Amino acid sequence: MKALICTQPGTFEYRDIPSPVLKPGHAIIKIKRIGICGTDLHAFKGTQPYFSYPRILGHELAGDLIEADGADGFVPGEAVTIIPYFNCGTCIACRNGKPNCCTNINVCGVHSDGGMLEYLSVPSYALVKSNGLSYDELALVEPLAIGAHGVSRANIQPNEFVLVIGAGPIGLGTMEFARIAGAIVIAIDINDNRLQFCKNSLQVQHTINATTEDAMERIKEITGNEMPTVVIDATGNQKAINTALQYLAHGGRFVLIGLQKETINFSHPEFHKRETTLMSSRNATRKDFEHVMNTMKRRLVNPATYITHRAKFDEVKDLFETWLDPATEVIKAMVELE
Known part of the structure; x- marks a missing residue:
């Protein structure tokens, strides 16, 4: 073969x-x-x-x-x-x-x-x-399950502000399942085409281009100065991970789906004063696969997108x-x- x-x-x-x-x-x-x-x-x-x-x-x-x-x-x-x-x-x-x-x-x-x-x-x-899904749909279950698992780890509640950093395929899936969980989603990326995709195809309410906008000021404006209670990194970019803590609300959860080889570091006082919950999110479970397939069957997610x-x-x-x-x-x- x-x-x-x-x-x-x-x-x-x-x-x-x-x-x-x-x-x-x-x-x-x-x-x-x-x-x-x-x-x-x-x-x-x-x-x-x-x-x-x-x-x-x-x-x-x-x-x-x-x-x-x-x-x-x-x-x-x-x-x-x-x-x-x-x-x-x-x-x-x-x-x-x-x-x-x-x-x-x-x-x-x-x-x-x-x-x-x-x-x-x-x-x-x-x-x-x-379960009746097409080949295309079946091949998309795994990457969407990665995002679904990160959302599950974050234990997102309805009407929470959730910031997803990175609008690649994993980040996009994360945004979808955060939205399905009831979150108010904010997307950050540096690619206008990806951000437009978030708006037009995924119904993401808020998008920010980190290279052309003041991300901190925009996030403060969106959240009424309170900042997101969940920040999820889907970039695996060291700089993005190291600077993301500044966007997190006090008492918030910081979830790392993205992966890279180097050491991550951030200010301990900033981390401590927020009583930050730091989590990684690795792969997915059968429960996540079943959740993704159920959302596909219910047309809450359109894999063809x-x-x-x-x-x-x-x-x-x-x-x-x-x-x-x-x-x-x-x-x-x-x-x-x-």
Whole structure:
């Protein structure tokens, strides 16, 4: 079968590799859709933590189940997606209901080879039924679940001001689920096209361009000088993370969905006087997947909104680098396999 391998930062190669053979407790999926996410882009650039090369990227997946062992209730031929965070089931995090941060976690497409190929073997426990969703919708469940998990971590209450920093795909999903939770959402980014997308497509009430506006003054104006009680970083940008605390209300929650390699730092007095609650938000859980799929079924989220670019599998090697260029205005690139 054909696979697309990131052999080193900045380099892809198509190679023929053996098709997977069914193993106990595993399933084989024929891949139909691959969503391109920030993790893939960062891996291509060489800036993704927890990463080694060569690697087959891709974990936003949809496909048809070919065969499975230990997958009760699933039948060959049905459409599925996967929860791509393979966990051990026995560590302290798994025992406490947090498999998304398993101490031995194996993220498909990061720690092990992912879905940029024709057939993928995954643990059967990772399968998720389609519940009538299309391949496109199924491939978007995982990235939206990342935002949904961050919103769940923040325990957002109706009518809270929630500031989301970063209007990339993860930030956009975070805004959607903050809105669904009843928040008054404020979006900050440096890209006017992304901010316009927030307004027009996601019904975000307030947007701020941090390079052309005084973000602090605008946030004070929007919140009546009280500041947002929740700030969520979805950039993974060190400067953005280090300066975001200034925007947080006293008694507020600061949630880091974005990830980068370096040390984060901020003023301890500023952190302390707010009695800040600082949280990271890693991956997502099956509960988050179910929540996202339910919102799709109820049409509270329109997955088609996010897909701005499409490519056939054979085209990805040539097109991938263009998706790194802000000028192409990519929100979500979707790869199709027939």
